[in-house]
Amino acid sequence: MALFKTEKKPPRAGIAGKWDVVIGEDMCKACGFCLNVCPVPVFEYRTVPNKLGWFPMYVKHEEHCIGCMLCYQICPDFCIDVAAK
Ligand code: SF4
Ligand code: SF4
Numbered sequence: 001m002a003l004f005k006t007e008k009k010p011p012r013a014g015i016a017g018k019w020d021v022v023i024g025e026d027m028c029k030a031c032g033f034c035l036n037v038c039p040v041p042v043f044e045y046r047t048v049p050n051k052l053g054w055f056p057m058y059v060k061h062e063e064h065c066i067g068c069m070l071c072y073q074i075c076p077d078f079c080i081d082v083a084a085k
Pocket of ligand 1: 019021037038039040042064065066067068069070071072082
């Protein structure tokens with residue numbers, strides 16, 4: 001089974017929209033792990049660099065998050081926090 005799936009599922013009604021997703025963009029090294037592991041379309045790359053010179057990830061569609069915590073677990077730089085609203 002592939003760890004990363006490029007196809008994103010539509011958000012699930014009743015589960016999505018109940019989560020706060022926060023990225024520490026100044027610490028992000030733009031590895032893309034969160035974008036790839038997330039099952040729904042939440043993340044996107046910024047078009048301007050952070051202090052480290054990377055184009056960091058940001059939370060574009062928090063309302064799609066289903067709280068699976070995969071991004072929180074996979075980020076190698078501990079940039080992401082996910083919590084129930
Ligand atoms: S917890 Fe992270 S990986 Fe899971 S749906 Fe929300 S943003 Fe995507
Ligand atoms: S996994 Fe962490 S370091 Fe990698 S792009 Fe996402 S927020 Fe940035």
